[in-house]
Amino acid sequence: MARTHPPSRALSQNFLADRATAEHLARLAVPREHEAPLLLEVGAGKGALTEWLAPRCRELRAYEIDRRLIPVLRDRFAKTPQVTVVGGDFLAAKPPRTPFSVAGNVPFSRTSAIVDWCLRAPALTEATLLTQLEYARKRTGDYGSWTLVTVRSWPRHEWRLVGRVGRGRFRPAPRVDAGIVRIERRRTPLLAPAAHERWRHLVELGFSGVGGSLHASLRRAHPGRRVDAAFRAAGLDPGVLVGEVAPERWLALHEALDA
Incomplete structure (x- = not known):
């Protein structure tokens, strides 16, 4: 057996x-x-x-x-x-x-x-x-x-x-x-190789919880008016929870803040 x-x-x-x-x-x-x-x-x-x-x-x-x-x-x-x-x-x-x-x-x-x-x-x-x-x-x-x-x-x-x-x-x-x-x-990455480190920093800062919201966290690294403009470009409310932001919206945030 x-x-x-x-x-x-x-x-x-x-x-x-x-x-x-x-x-x-x-x-x-x-x-x-x-x-x-x-x-x-x-x-x-x-x-x-x-x-x-x-x-x-x-x-x-x-x-x-x-x-x-x-x-x-x-x-x-x-x-x-x-x-x-x-x-x-x-x-x-x-x-x-x-x-x-x-x-x-x-x-x-x-x-x-x-x-x-x-x-x-x-x-x-x-x-x-x-x-x-x-x-x-x-x-x-x-x-x-x-x-x-x-x-x-x-x-x-x-x-x-x-x-x-x-x-x-x-x-x-x-x-x-x-x-x-x-x-x-992905066969073709959504970002150029040189931008990946800046992307990682942006996302990790956003998920850090520092400041109590995604908007407040990003303001620690970017001027408030730029963050406001980036949120408008991404179609996001300033009070949105970080987990509710889809990856495509993150890409729009990154494009606006990395310009």
Whole structure:
């Protein structure tokens, strides 16, 4: 009888147990077979998603931190030459220098760190991640509000919520449903390279809360009349909450204040 490996609470493991969901996630990550030259899977688990990703990649590196599962994965994909099972922490991996994508059923407790890794990787083309639904909705503006991480990365990365997955499709079932997030690097950034540092400073200042409002925070670095004019150009009320400002409005603020 094959050995079973109970999920580890310490590793925040909730294995994807629905084949249709795994196939759907793979199609979202790589729409056409053999399209991805290099794909990194984070948290391969027992290979439920790996099975569907493998035919769609020329090279698939499946990362798994749980040592108990490494032999299971290697045995399962021993005859699938494009799959390399990598035992160890995905976050310790060095990002490839050539274009690559990322996909995975992400441990909820490590989502932010994994997303940060993806955003810092210069050669990343896109990431398709199964995350906690609340995280997915917050980061993609689905609640009608936006977070610092999303706005700060917006000129280079587009964020989209592309699906929802019920908690009952995992084993063990988590306490909440999941969402599928797509983070795509823009082929043409919305800002020139020289402007990105000034963009980062503007957004971080705005989200700092210093002064009690976005308008007051920006006035710490810009004359009041310029901030007023920038808000008018962006179509924003001076009393607007920082989280309510969509990335497109931030771009208008930046254009006016950076002139």
